[in-house]
Structure formats: C-alpha cells, structure tokens
Amino acid sequence: MSERAGQSESPRRATDVKSRDSILQEAARLVTVEGIEGLSIARLATSVGLSKSGLFAHFRSKEELQLATLETADRIFRAEVVEPALRAPTAVERLRALCEEFLRHLDRGVFPGGCFFASVAAEIDTHPGPVHDRALSIVAEWLGLLQTVARQAQAEGTIDPGEDAAQIAFQLDAYLLHANAQYVADRSREPLDRARYAIDRLLRNVAPTR
C-alpha cells in the first residue's frame, strides 16, 4: 500500500470501485420496481447511462449481475436496518429496534418497491438456481437474527423462557412483511402502524409474568 506503484494505481481503482458500487445501487433500486428476472445488462445499461460493453467490463453475465445486486441490497439493508438496531442496550430493545428500523426503511423509501428481499423472494420462489438460493439464504438470515435476539431476550429475562423464540420471530416477521406488502400497494402509513401495534402486543404477551 505504501509503494509508489500502489499509490499510482489507487485513484483508478477507487473510481472503478465507486462506479461498480453506484451501478449496483441503481440495480438494487430497479429490482424492487421491475423484478430481478428483468434485471439484464441491457436494461441496467439504459438506466445508468452506460454502454452494454461498459457494463460487461463489470459483470460477465446476467446471473453475475443479479448475484452482485443481491449482495449490494444486503449491505444496504444491514447498514440501514440491522446495524442501527443492534446498538440498543438490551436484547428486547434490539428486537423492537429491528422491527422499528425495518418499518422506517420502508417509510423513507430506501428501496422504491419496499423490502428488497420480500420482492425478490416472491418473484423467484418457484425458479430454482443460484439467485433463488442466495436470496432465500439472506431472507433466512434475517429470520434467524430475529430468533437469536428473541433467545437473547429470554436469557436476559425480558421474554418468558417458556415461549418459542422461533414462533415469536415468525409472528414479528409476518407483521413486518404484511405491512410491507400493504404499504407498497397503497403507500398509506396505516399498515406500518398496525404492525407496530401488533409487535407491541406480542412483546407484552410474551413478557415474563411476575
């Protein structure tokens, strides 16, 4: 890194990285509106104002582009939803914060078509292949995170240890994704508030009885 050759190369590299990154951010936005199957190099080239051959320098196939877009969307989701939520001091607060940050990322339109992975999972649920598998593994990671944090809350004594953490995660995720589906359909905030009410009722229901 401190060699002259490294120094002279780094500006060009930085530009390449930035360019690839901004192309993939546009791809992630496009996917939530037009679908991941419609994400071709030709379609994305039009959207970012590059030539098809310019894009082929970054991605050698449609599938490589689709997989890279999933990783970018996952990184955006972690930065916008997961990382801020995990800063809360107790596990039950982290669980509430994961839900709240999810609802807020819908409301501020991080992706124009709502939750990126709900949109992709619904589109490709019956289309086997590497894109399908990676998308579903990211969805499973999110559900696994809700379960893990629910178990941490049981360990710290803020959720009844007799409750099933996987059931709690299922219900929380159900409220979030139903709010997403309804919000995307009509852009009303009512489903976001219905999800908040349901999350609050569930977490009060599963609190330890004194």
Next chain:
Amino acid sequence: MSERAGQSESPRRATDVKSRDSILQEAARLVTVEGIEGLSIARLATSVGLSKSGLFAHFRSKEELQLATLETADRIFRAEVVEPALRAPTAVERLRALCEEFLRHLDRGVFPGGCFFASVAAEIDTHPGPVHDRALSIVAEWLGLLQTVARQAQAEGTIDPGEDAAQIAFQLDAYLLHANAQYVADRSREPLDRARYAIDRLLRNVAPTR
C-alpha cells in the same frame, strides 16, 4: 332457453365455455409459477396445446387474458376457501375456518405456487394498470371479508367489542400470507402450524373477558 334454436346451439356453447374455462384454469396455475406478466397468449398456447390463433378466438389481447385469469383464480379461491368456511354456524368459527381453509388450500396445492393473489400482488405492486387494479381489489375484498366476519363475531359476543376488527384482520392475514411465503419457499408444513398457533393465540387474546 326452451326454443329449438337455443337447444341446437347449447351443446356448441357448452363446449366453448368448458374449453375457455379449462384454458383459464391452466392459466391460473401457470401464473403462480411463472408470473402474470409472463402470461402471454403464445406462452399459454404452448402450455394448453392450442395454436396462438386458437387462443386468440378466446382472448383478443394479453391484457384480456390476464384479467380473465384473475376472475378464474378468484372463482377457484371462493369455491375452495371462502364458501366452505362461511358454512360454519358462528362468526368466530367462520373466522377460524377462513384461516384454516386458506392454510389447507396451500397444503393441497390448489395453485402450484401458493396463494394466487399474494403471488400476483407481489409481482405487479409497482406496475399500474387494469390488471394491477383488479388484483389489488380482489386482495382488498379478502381483507374486507376477514374484517366483516370479525365484526360479526363482536356483534355475537365471541370477540371483545373494544378490539379493532381491522387490526384483527391485519394480523390474521399477516400470519396466513407469511405462512404462504415460507411454505412456497421450502414446502415445509412448519409455517402452516406456526400460523395456526398465532391465529389461535390472537383469537383467545381478543375473546371477551368474563
């Protein structure tokens, strides 16, 4: 109907109706696997073994075919889920039965890609037009039905009148559609049972306190 002309025409009409109906049933199955935007006259012709011109005799455009497919799917859903459930004697039993029949129609694969309207709504939520509008109106009818039956249960005294019927409908629908999404992804029955548990807990929670 009793005239000779009517009699001589009716066999031919019956054949046309049956043929159109069976074509649309195949179309409804195809849509839950391949999507409604991919439902073209050419694609459907291959699937049902008719010529494109043969299908054009039934549907003059892709949009007409898509709209007719929505009506067929709605009719199938009513016959398989709604009508059996509405035979239950009390409103709270009808509400439970609507949920249970929904889960069973997933489990027995009425549509190969799970809930027809969840699949279509997720695909076209950001694509305005008559197909979008009709699909979302059918989704809204289902949610409206859950609300209406929840209100009937409040009137008969099996759900607390202080509860918000729209919130109950939101939560029930959230469990059902989340079970659908997970069931379609991995064909495990676990999410169907998680939905049953959540539905049961909700309906016990909102029962009137004695």
